[in-house]
Amino acid sequence: MPLPPLVADLTGFDLLLSVARLGSVGRAATEHRVSQPAASAKLRELERRLGLTLLHRTPRGSTLTGTGALVADWARTAVDAADALATGVAALRVTHESRLAVAASQTVAEYLLPPWLVALRAAHPGLTVTLQAANSADVAAAVLAGRVELGFVEGPDQPAGLHAETVATDRLAVVVAPGHPWARRRSVAAAELAATPLVSREAGSGTRRAYEEALGLAQAAPLLELSSTTAIKHAVAAGSGAAVLSSLAVTAELAAGTLVAVPTGVALQRRLRAVWKAGDQLTGPARDLYAIARRHR
Amino acid sequence: MPLPPLVADLTGFDLLLSVARLGSVGRAATEHRVSQPAASAKLRELERRLGLTLLHRTPRGSTLTGTGALVADWARTAVDAADALATGVAALRVTHESRLAVAASQTVAEYLLPPWLVALRAAHPGLTVTLQAANSADVAAAVLAGRVELGFVEGPDQPAGLHAETVATDRLAVVVAPGHPWARRRSVAAAELAATPLVSREAGSGTRRAYEEALGLAQAAPLLELSSTTAIKHAVAAGSGAAVLSSLAVTAELAAGTLVAVPTGVALQRRLRAVWKAGDQLTGPARDLYAIARRHR
């Protein structure tokens, strides 16, 4: 199901947010580097397509109507998400004149880092960040080798030669499709969970290791081994079985009802930690990013 | 600061998500009702602009690369937010062949309802929802008069003639600008809070009423009275003083560091309740929406 064309292009909504902030269509146009008539037409077209009146236009400027304010607040969420996407992509891009290099494990890179980077960028407008997404072992290696200043790792291991500080705790959730027998269970005991083959990532993934450790398993026998979280979610939603995933990864699906979380008797959680070279003191943007990560905890 | 042009248009990212799900550029093109070359060109252009390789193209289809999967996950967040925006707008639009009419107070309409409606639409693909955003008293009146089947209200009042069930609890947060004297305080006592004029909504707003009740005030003297949550946030961020706002309304600002939450000795919270006519039984989409709201709690 493709995105409705109404919202595929966010520039109109972005313009609306500028009008809300600046109080005039003309000033919003200036901020967006377009002519005033272009902005005026764009906003009018937006109103026409939504079938809503968003602005009170007066000779002294423009203000939002009630519905305009409501739409603007929803739009802000979408624009912020797009902004986080842009920031993440910019960091992923290998820029050779980078200023801060960061490495992060999959879960952190996917779900936590983008808003942190948006906040960091607010504090350091000109800063370029490069991000390397890798598994926890590679992150540790990159920090040790000095390729990145700061790393974020998951899982139980204590990396040698690194100073580690917990910045967040990630709960792991057992998820199944709504039609799965477990979907209506009050609870699934640790023993039953340990005895059930799951849809999971490849051996050595941070999520899988944390799960194996929590259940005291040396190596869990997988029902199906897939290489990405997304693939696992789809397989489970299609009824392939149960999976253990970061709760951060399944909020949207739980909200939509595509997946159902099953309560368990086990505390499935793991710490997400910031790591840097032991003995070193974090400075500049790296220090700020660490502070932001702690603050968001 | 306008949105980077890279992400202003989400169609490319949306297409990427379809490719991830369907495994082929051509099928994604079909789903989006465009020709295969158009989709191919669009994805290639996306890769060019991001400076990243997102797809493995093979004669048997296309799959995401590692960075492609990462970008796709971030993109999914943005696309979902845009989808919530579209759903909210569609519900706001007065459609005359509506099927489910809902009224909600400001906080619920702004922050909670869009994802609920997205989930509801997943269960009822053809359903048209109309939404009326109003204050709690008007919501109750609309339900009583039968203009809407289901309402969502906030605040302490028990609406006469209506059956009410709590669907969520909203914490109120005391927020100030980072430079405000309170920003570094460990705690602000109830008495001090009650004695301090705040930036607030007009008398009678749900948030303001809940705050007055929690502090045992008949009527709080405002420092500044503004008509929208957004205006209040900006005024506070600019250093105008302190405000009490729904924690739902300030998550983004707290994350970005624009605003700072001040711990207080008072339990500032209020219930958000679903209401329908006493004696009636919820049926059909209204019943499902209520269930979704409870599930998201």
Place this chain on the structure above:
DNA sequence: CAGAGGCATAACGCCAGCTTATGACCTCAG
């Protein structure tokens, strides 16, 4: 009463992006 600031309308030109048609490539079946 004049000027400034704000939004709308008009006229025009350009380029982005879509479509159809076709080609190149791989895989698999017989």
Place this chain on the structure above:
DNA sequence: CTGAGGTCATAAGCTGGCGTTATGCCTCTG
């Protein structure tokens, strides 16, 4: 080994959306 079917890339041509400048009208201010 060979042909069919599926996938993606390239080419060429056209349309129309969108932005620009120029201008007019309105309202509030001094």
